[in-house]
Amino acid sequence: ESTEVDVSFGAEGDRSRMFLDVSWTDQNEVLAGDREISEYAIQGFPYGLSSGTPEGRLVFTDPRIGQTLSITSYTPNPFYDPNCWATGTSVSGCDDFQPFTLDDRFNWQPYNYLLTPNKRVSMFAKAEYDITDNTMFRLTASFNKRESTSQAAPEPLFFGPEAGAGDILDNLLWPADHPTNPFGIDMGPDSFVFTGRRPIEAGPRIFEQDVETWYISAGLDGSFSVGGSRDIYWDATAIFSENDATQIKHGAFNAQNISIALGPTDTCDATPGCVPLNWVGPGTMSQEMLDFVTFVQKDVSNQELLDLTLNFTGNFGGFFDAGLIGWAIGFEHREEDGSFTPDSIVSSGFTAGVPAQPTEGGFDVDEAYGEVIIPLWRGDGLERFDISASARYSKYDLFDSDTVFAFGANWAPTESLTLRANFAEGFRAPNIGELFNTGSRFDASIVDPCSNVSPELAGNCAALGVPPDFVQPNPQLSVTTGGNPGLTPETSDTFTAGFTWAAPFADNWNSVEGLLFELNYYDISVDNAIQPPDAQDVLTQCVETLDPFFCDNVSRAPGGTVQRVDGVLQNIGGIDTSGIDWRVQLITAETGIGQFRFEWLNTHLLDYTETIAGPDGDVKISREGTELGSPERAFIEYKSTVNIDWLKDNWSARLAFQYYGSLEEECGGMTAAFELWDDFCTRGQEGNDIDSTLFTNLNASWSPDIGNNGQWTFMVGVDNVFEETIPFCASCDLNSFDGTIYPIPGRFWYARAVIQID
Template identity: 40%
Template sequence: MLFALIPAAVAAQDAPAEDEVKTLDRIEVTGTRIKTSEAEGLVPVQRITREDIDRSGLTSVADIIQSLTGSGSALNTKFNSSGNFGFPPDGSGVGAGSAQADLRHLGSKRVLVLVDGVRWVNEASASGVGSSTDLNTIPLAIIERIEVLEDGASSLYGSDAIAGVINIITRKDFEGISVNAQYGQYGEGDGATSSIDLAWGGSTDRANFFLGLSYTDQEVIYSRDREQSSFPVPGTGVAFGSSGTPTGRFIFVDPNTGEVLDITPNNGASDPTYDGSQIGCVRTDDYHCFSTADRFNFSQYNLLLTPSERMGAFGQVRFEFSDAVSGYAKVLYNRRESTNQAAPEPLFLGPEAGTGNPLADNIFISALNPYNPFGFDLDSATNLILIGRRPVEGGARVFEQDVDTWYVGAGLEGVFDAGQRTLYWDVNMAFSENKAEQTNYGSYNIRNIALALGDPAACAAVAGCTPLNIFGGPGTITPAMLAWIQPIVRDESQNELALFTANLSGSLFDLPAGSVDFAAGLEHRRLEGWYQPDALTIAGDYNGVPSLPTSGKYDVSELFFELNFPLLQDTEIGQKLDFTVAGRYSDYSTGISEFTPKYGLRFQLVEELVLRASYAEGFRAPSIGELFGSASRFDAQLNDPCDTPLLNPSLAGNCAALGVPANYQQPNPQISVTTGGNDQLDPESSTSFSAGFIWSPGFLEDSAWAERVDFEVTYYRHEIEGAIQAIDAQTQLDLCVQTLDALYCDGITRAPTGGINGFNNRLTNLGTIDTDGWDVDLFWVFPATDFGQFKASWRNTFVGDYRAVGAAGQVQPQGPGIEVVDSAIPEWTSNFTLDFKRGNFDAAWTLRHISELREECGRAVGFPVCSNPATGTNVLEAITYNDLQLGYRFEDYKDLRIAVGVNNVFDEDPPICLSCSLNGYDASTYDIPGGRFWYLRADIKF
C-alpha cells in the first residue's frame, strides 16, 4: 500500500516556479563527510557503476564485491556450510546461505557496509549472532553504484571500518519504468540462475520517488556432478573418507580374549571380493578388519552451489518542503530462502568419538540389545573404543533457511546561511532487523539413541522407544527406529540496529589558500541480537553440533569532526595542497571509550598529477556474538601429529608424554572444537596508512592515442593489535605436541586410548595482523572513430606481506601466496576489461587473473595429486578467467537492450585444493563449480 501511495502523493504536490528551486552543487563522497564539489581524489575509492554491474552477468552484490582485486575470502552461496563447518569462534554462526565481503584479507567483520551512507544491519545466521553484513539482503535492482573505500575509516564511520567501507548508493533520480530479466546456466546444464528486476521512478519539481522489485532464483549443483568434487580429497579416492560408514565400524576390546578389534561387516568393502587378506587380517566370521577401502565418500551428498531464492522490495520518496529543506523516507523488505545439504549424519560413539557430548562419548550398549551380535556389553568405561555408523536410512542432512530483512529510514536535510557562509545539515533515523530461521532435517537425538542401545527393559518403559540396530548395515534401521531417534531441529536468531545521526558541514573561515571546510556530527546506535537454538540442542540431546542460547545488547554514542585546511593555492611548488584531520569519540555502554583520529594530505602538483597520503587509527568493538556467545562447537578436520606413522619421528617422546600409546592411529580426523564468547574482550585497535598518486598525462589527453588516461598507484598498510579471534586449531594442536607447553595444551584432553576427546579453543585478543601491498590501476579511453570507441581498465592488487601472530608469538599459517583454512591470499590479482561501443552495439571482454598459491598436502602427500611430495606442498596453478558480453540496443522498441554473455569462456576449472574442507575447491577465491556460465539478458525501459 505504501508503494502504491508514494507516486500519488508526489504527483499531488504543487510545483513551484522553476527559478525557486535551489540546486545544490555539493556532494558527499565515501571517505569524507565534508560536502564539496571538489571531493574527487581525496581518498582511494573504487566505484562500481550500474553499467559495471550489468556487464558482469552476476546477480549478487557479494559476487560483484568478491571479484574485486582487493577482496579476500568470505562466505558466499558456494559454501555449503551447514552441517560441515559448525560454529565459528566469534559466535556469529555459520552464516549458511549468506554472502559477505572481505577487504584486504582482514575478515568480513572488519568491513563496514553502508547504504546511502547509513550503517546496514548485521546478519542473523540462525546459528549465532552475526558480526558481518549479508549482502544478499540488498537487491541489485535498487543500486545506482557501489563505492568501495579500501582504507581505514573509523574516525569517519565508527567501529568495524578497519579494512574499509562499502557504500551502496541507491537509485533516486530515476524516470520511467525499466524491466531487467536474465537467465543463465552452466555448460553442464545445471546451476540455472534467473532474475527479474523492476524499477519505477518519477518526479515533479519538488519531489521524486523510486520503487524497486527484485527476484532471483539460483538452482542447486551437486558435488557428485563434478569429477573434482566427487571425493573428499580429489585424487585420493575414499582414503580421506569418513569412518562413519553405512555398515558401521566397531573398535573395542574383546573381553573374552583381550584382543583389540577394529572390524566392519564384510558387505562394507568397496571391493566385493575383499576378505581382509589384503591387509593381513582374515576372519572366519561375517566381519573383516576395517581399512581405507571401507571409508565412506560423504562428498556425494554435498552441494557445490547452494539453492537460493531471494525476493526484495524497496521504495523511497524525496520531497523538497522549501528551497532550503527537504526530506526523505525509505523502506525495504527482503526475503531469502536457501538450502544447504550434507551427507547423512554419522553417529560416533565411545571415548574416541571426540564429540564433547557425554551421551555419545560415554555410551553403553547392552548385551541384551536384540541386535548386538557380540554377546557382551560394549561399555565406554571398559572395552568400547569407537563405533562409527552412518544411518543412510534417515537421508541427508538438509538445512533450510528463511531470512527476513526489514529497513525503515527517514530524514531531513537542508541548507542555511550563517553570515556569508552556507552550511549544510541533515538528521537521520533508521531501524533495521534481520531475522533468520533454520530448519534441520536428518539429524538425531543422542539421548534417545543411548536409551535405544541400552537395556531393552529401560527402553520398553518409555513410550515410543524402539531398540536400535546399528550393527546390521544399510536398510536395517526401520521407520519405527527412525521415528524414535530422528527429530526436526529448529533454530532462529535475530540482529537489530536502530540509529540516529545528525550532521553539519560547510565552511568556517578563509585562509590565503582558500576556505577551511568542516563536518561535524553525532550518532547514537543501539544494537541487539539473540540466538535461540532448538530445545533439544539446549538440553544437550542433539547429536549434531551443540550450542546454547546467546543474547546481548549495547548502545554507543559518538561525536565526530572533520576539517580540511587549504595550505597552498597556485604557488610555484604546486597548484593546491590540502591537509585534512578527522576524529571520532565513541562511548559504549559496555565500558569501552575510544578516540580515533585520521590525517590526510592531498597535493596537486600540476593539473595532471595529484599526490595523496593518509594515516588513520581505528578500532573494532567486540560484537554481540563475541561478547556474549555461549559455548558451542565446530567440527574441524585436524591431523593429529601423534598419528602413526609419525610425520615427525622426533615427536614420539612428546606423544608418549601426552598419553598417546605407540602405534596410535587417529580413527577420526573430524575433531570437535569447543568455542565461545568472552565478555572480557578488549576492542581491536588498528593503524592504517596509504600513499599514492593519480597521474593523468596531459600529452595523451585528446591525442591520436587517447581521449584520456588515468594512472593510479596506492600503497596500503594495515596493522591490527589485539585481533579478536582464536588461535588456529591445527596450529594450537601442533604447538602442543611440539612444545608440551600448557599455553597450548590446556584445553586439549585425550582419552585413555590416545585420541583427542576435548578441545577448547576460545576467543581472545590474539595478537597482531600486519598486511601491506599495492594497488596499481590504469584507465584508458581511446579516441572515438568511425569504427567505434574502446575503453580499457586494468586493476591490480599486489600483496606484499601478511602476517598474523598470536599473543604468545605463535605465527598463524596465513600469508601471501598461501592457501589455508578454505581461504587464500594471492600475491597478485588482476582484472582487465576492454569495452567497445559502436552505435547501438556494445561489447566487453574481461580477464580475471589469480596468481599461483601453495598449500600443505598433509596426509595426501603420498598421492600423485600432491604436486611436490618431497616438500609436502601442493601448488595451485595461476589461473586466468575470460568473460565476454555482447549487447545491442533497439531504440525503436522501448530502448530494448539484448545482451548475451559467457563467463569463463575457455572453460577453466579451478585448481585442486587438498586442504579445503569440502569439495576440493576454494569457494571464495575461484569460480565454482568450474566450467562456462552463459546467460541471456534483456533490459527494456518505458
C-alpha cells in the same frame, strides 16, 4: 541455473520524489558430486574418508580373546564369532564381519552443495518531500527475504570414549542381551573404543533457512544561514533495522533417545515410541526406529539495530585566497541487540549433532566526530593543495572510551596529476555475534602429529597419553568456536599514499582519447585483531612443545584421540599488512570500427604478518603467498585483471582476463591424514604448490534505439570461456579447492535483459 528479475519505478512531483525497486532471484543448486574436483574428498583419490559408514565401523575390545578389533559387516543382522578373530585377523568366511579398510570408508561429497539453492526477494523504496524551500523530509525502507537450503551427508553417529561426541554417546552402554547386539558382550566405555555409523536410511541432513531483514530510515535535511552570509547544512536521521532468522534441520538425531533404544530393553519398553535400534549392517534402521531417534530441529535468531544521527556541515574563513575551510561535526547514538535460541533438544545437550546454548546480549554506543578540510593553495585551473583532519570519539557501555584521529593531504601540482596521502587511526568494537555467540562446533581437516607418530615426537605423544601405535580414526576433528565476552576492541593505524596521472603527452596521439595511470600504496597495522586461533597450529604446537599454553586448548580421550580443539574468538597480537594497487587505462578515439577502452588492474600483497601469543612471547607468522586451507583463507601476492571494452553505436562487448597468482600450502588436511603426500603434494611432506590461474570472461550487449520512450539493453555472456582448471588444494576442508577465491568449476553462460520505460 540462476534467474533474476528486477523492476524499478520512479516518479516526481512539484515537491516530491519517489523510487521503488523490487527484485526476485532464484538460484539452483550445484552438487559437489557434479564436478570432478569435488567428486571425492581428495581430488583424484576415489575413496571415501569417513569412519561413519552405512554399514558401521566398530572398534572394540573383546575380553574373551584379548583383542582390539576394527571391523565392519555388509550383512544385515550379522553373525559374530569371537573365535574367528582370536589372532586379531579374520578367518575368511568364518562369520559375517571383515576388517575395516580404506575401501569401506564413506564418501560424503556427493551429498554436499557447491552452490546452495536459494530464493531471494528484495524490495527498496525511497521517498522525498520538500516541506519548505530549505527543509526536506526523506524516508527509506527495504525488505529482504531469503529462503535457502543447505545439504550435508546423513548425520554420522559416533559412539565410545574415543568418539568425542558428547557425554551421552561417549559413555553409551549396549547390553549383551540387547536384541540387536550380535557380540554377546556388554558394549560400553570399557569395551567400546570408537564406533561410527552413517544412517543413510534417514536421508541427508537438510537445513532450511528463512531470513527476513527489515530496514527503515526517516530523516530531515535542511539548511540555515549564519550572519546572512554562511549557510550551515544539517541532517537528522533515525534508523531501525531487524533481522529474524529461522533454520529447520531435517535428519537430526537425539542422542538421549539413541542411548535408550540401545540400552536395556526394559527401559526401552517403558518409554513411549521406543523401538530397539538395529544399527549394525546396511539398511537395518526401520522407519519406526528412526521415528524415535530423530527429530526436526528448529533454531531461531534475532538482531536489532537502532541508530540516531545528527550532522552539521558548513564552511568559513580560509587562507591565502585558496578557498573556504570546510567543516563537519556529528553525533550518533547506536543500540545493538541480538539473541539466539537453539532447539530445546539441542540446548538440553541431547543432540547427536552440533551442540549449542541460547544466548543474548547487546551494547550501546555514543559517538561524536569533527572534521575539517583546509585549502592552502589554488592554481589557475584544477591545481590545488588541501589538507584535512578529523577526530572521532566513541563511548561504549561495555568498553573503555576511545578517540581516533585522521590526517590527509591532496596536492594537484598540475591539472593532470594528483598526489595524496592519508594517515588514520581505527577503532572497531566486537559485534554482537563475536561477543555473545555461545560455543558451537564444526569439523575441520586437521592432522594429529601423534597419528603414525615420528620418532622425534614419540616421547611428547607418550607424555600426552597417546599410545605409540595410535592412528587418527577420522580425518576431521571437532573444533569448538564461538563468541567471547572478554574480547576488547581492535585498534589500527592505516597509512595510504598514491597518485592519479592523466598523461598529457597522450593528448598529442591522434588515435588516443585518454591515458590514465593510478597507483595506491597501503600499510595497515591492527592491534588486538579479533579472529579464532588456527586449530592446526594449536594442536601442532601442543605436541611439539607440551606447553600448557597450547595443550590446555586440546582435549584427548583416554585412548589418545583428539576430542576437541578449542578455537573461540580471541584478540590475537595483531596483523600487519601492506600492498600496492595500480591500474592503467587507455581509451582510443572513435573510428569507423568503434571505440576501445583498455584497463589493466593489479594488486600486489607485499606483506601479511600475523602476530600471535606464544608461550615465550609474541610469534610472527608471514602469510603472504600462502593458503591456510582450514578454514579457507588465501593470501595471494599478485592478482591482475585486464578488461578490453569495445563500443560502437548500439553495440558493446567486453573481453576480461582474471589472473590469480600461485600459492604455497602445507600438505595438510585429509591429504596428510592418509599419508598421501607423495601422490598429491608437489613437494611431498614439505608442502604443496597451488598453481596460478587465468580465467577468461566474455560478454556482448545491444541497446536498440527506441526513441524517447526509454532504453532497452540485451546482453549475453560466458564466464570461464576456456574452462580453466581450478587448482588442487591439499589443506582445504571441502571440495579440494578454495571457494573463497575461485569460481565454481566449469563454464557459466548467462543472458540479461534490461527494459527502461520513461
